[in-house]
Amino acid sequence: MSAEATTYAPSPRDSSVPGAAQRVRRVLRLVGIGWWLQLKNRSRSSFDGILSIAYPLFYATSIFFLYRQNGDQAALVSAAVGASLMGVWSAVSTSASLTLQGERRQGTLELLVAAPTPFSLVILPATVSMATIGLWSLVVTLLWGRLVFGIPISFDQPFVFVVASVVLAFSLGLVGFLQAMASVRYRFAWALGTLFEFPVWLICGFLVPLSLLPDWVRPISWLLPPTWGVGAVRQAALGGSPWPDIGMCLLTGAVYAAIGVVLARRLVDSARGNATLALT
Amino acid sequence: MRASLRIFFIGGLTSYRALFTWLTPWILIPTFIVEPIFQVLFFAFVGRDAGVGSDSFYLVGNAVQFASIPCLFAMGNTISNERYTQTLGLLLASPARRLPLFLGRALPVILNGFLVSLVVLTLGAAVLRISIPVSSWLPLVAVLAVSSFSCTGLGLMSAALALRVRETATLANVIIGVLIIFCGVNVPVPALPGWMQTISNVLPLTHGIEAARELVGGASWGSVTGLVTTEALIGVVYAGIGMAMLYLLEIESRRSATLELA
Numbered sequence: 283m284s285a286e287a288t289t290y291a292p293s294p295r296d297s298s299v300p301g302a303a304q305r306v307r308r309v310l311r312l313v314g315i316g317w318w319l320q321l322k323n324r325s326r327s328s329f330d331g332i333l334s335i336a337y338p339l340f341y342a343t344s345i346f347f348l349y350r351q352n353g354d355q356a357a358l359v360s361a362a363v364g365a366s367l368m369g370v371w372s373a374v375s376t377s378a379s380l381t382l383q384g385e386r387r388q389g390t391l392e393l394l395v396a397a398p399t400p401f402s403l404v405i406l407p408a409t410v411s412m413a414t415i416g417l418w419s420l421v422v423t424l425l426w427g428r429l430v431f432g433i434p435i436s437f438d439q440p441f442v443f444v445v446a447s448v449v450l451a452f453s454l455g456l457v458g459f460l461q462a463m464a465s466v467r468y469r470f471a472w473a474l475g476t477l478f479e480f481p482v483w484l485i486c487g488f489l490v491p492l493s494l495l496p497d498w499v500r501p502i503s504w505l506l507p508p509t510w511g512v513g514a515v516r517q518a519a520l521g522g523s524p525w526p527d528i529g530m531c532l533l534t535g536a537v538y539a540a541i542g543v544v545l546a547r548r549l550v551d552s553a554r555g556n557a558t559l560a561l562t
Numbered sequence: 563m564r565a566s567l568r569i570f571f572i573g574g575l576t577s578y579r580a581l582f583t584w585l586t587p588w589i590l591i592p593t594f595i596v597e598p599i600f601q602v603l604f605f606a607f608v609g610r611d612a613g614v615g616s617d618s619f620y621l622v623g624n625a626v627q628f629a630s631i632p633c634l635f636a637m638g639n640t641i642s643n644e645r646y647t648q649t650l651g652l653l654l655a656s657p658a659r660r661l662p663l664f665l666g667r668a669l670p671v672i673l674n675g676f677l678v679s680l681v682v683l684t685l686g687a688a689v690l691r692i693s694i695p696v697s698s699w700l701p702l703v704a705v706l707a708v709s710s711f712s713c714t715g716l717g718l719m720s721a722a723l724a725l726r727v728r729e730t731a732t733l734a735n736v737i738i739g740v741l742i743i744f745c746g747v748n749v750p751v752p753a754l755p756g757w758m759q760t761i762s763n764v765l766p767l768t769h770g771i772e773a774a775r776e777l778v779g780g781a782s783w784g785s786v787t788g789l790v791t792t793e794a795l796i797g798v799v800y801a802g803i804g805m806a807m808l809y810l811l812e813i814e815s816r817r818s819a820t821l822e823l824a
């Protein structure tokens with residue numbers, strides 16, 4: 283090897299130093315491929331897949347029976363939309379908390395933390411892929427309601443319904459990302475995830491209108507992306523103007539992602555510094 | 563006899579402490595106190611939105627149903643965690659009598675389920691400001707204890723299946739889902755289709771929940787003894803089937819050498 287090669291200094295126009303556009307492209311590629319890889323990985327087990335669909339159906343079935351009792355068809359349709367969204371959060375809440383514990387168990391957590399790629403960009407696609415799988419439960423719950431309970435499925439704005447559902451799922455993935463990061467030092471993270479399932483269903487208006495909740499709960503609801511996402515999906519399905527809610531869902535979701543990135547840096551650095559990453 | 567008693571009491575307690583990994587406060591408080599309270603609140607508010615049922619209806623249904631969580635998970639863990647710690651083969655190769663061995667493991671679980679139900683009922687009533695007649699508390703305690711026992715009977719069946727399947731937590735979740743729909747937890751049994759009512763009548767919890775609702779409504783112990791007896795009998799039947807399944811599946815696992823493979 284020549285002396286020139288070992289003392290090589292990159293020029294500003296050198297292709298090995300990425301520009302801003304190239305960095306963005308690399309990040310998008312990393313997140314996109316990570317999401318696809320995680321999605322394929324999580325879709326491998328038919329057993330898990332069927333369970334992730336069946337579990338929300340247990341609650342949805344109770345809810346359909348419950349709303350059917352008073353004979354109000356409009357309330358039943360609204361409940362069907364809400365119940366179908368519950369499964370998306372179910373797919374994220376516990377699994378997201380388990381993300382880092384899973385990596386820890388496989389012995390890959392240290393490798394991911396030590397990799398030059400920002401840790402957040404490796405974990406974010408995982409939690410978004412969980413929410414993506416949750417979208418199956420949305421479809422199946424609506425079909426279950428239609429075929430078993432005879433609930434009519436007709437959306438006021440079908441295209442916007444799809445957009446709002448995808449945005450809601452994405453925002454839940456971002457909430458899951460923050461949850462995953464927050465539980466990096468928590469050995470029993472799955473319990474934390476289970477803990478959040480019902481509160482989010484309740485205070486984000488998945489089924490119960492926010493107006494029914496105590497006044498002091500509403501400001502908390504507004505801080506949670508699913509509140510806006512659920513509102514958007516409901517308006518797209520039943521009538522209304524969902525776009526402002528879609529915007530708010532993305533905005534609040536981005537704030538959660540930003541907090542998650544900061545937490546990732548702080549908590550992972552702390553865990554590395556104190557040699558507690560493995561929690562042994 | 564003394565050996566059987568030792569296996570029943572000491573073995574049962576040791577197994578519970580060693581294998582039921584939820585006993586740390588980090589799991590215990592979120593899973594057995596906070597989550598159940600939010601489940602109660604969720605369905606109480608859904609009921610208000612739907613204009614169906616009262617807060618006490620959902621409180622009692624969900625509080626009694628929560629007895630099933632430790633009963634099913636802990637019993638499943640008695641087998642799956644033995645396998646995980648590679649002691650299942652040693653346990654089943656031992657000459658210990660199976661009746662005290664497995665029933666001893668059920669006793670702490672019954673107590674756990676009972677306490678969870680009682681805590682959820684008490685805290686849920688406080689949060690929702692539901693007044694339960696003072697005279698109803700003692701009979702309610704008895705109903706919760708019987709319901710926990712009957713769920714543990716189902717848990718024994720789940721433990722037996724754990725000799726054949728690996729995913730005991732999943733199995734427990736599925737069973738709990740079935741109980742939530744069929745047992746009148748959030749939907750009154752008469753509102754279910756006829757075939758579901760037939761099934762609900764032979765499941766644990768159904769009669770316990772009905773008895774607890776009547777007691778909270780002010781009924782006397784005498785008026786619910788029939789329901790409580792039925793709940794207890796169902797528990798006995800399930801426990802008997804569970805023990806038989808444990809016996810048969812143990813033989814089958816030994817014969818086909820699948821004890822560690824399940």
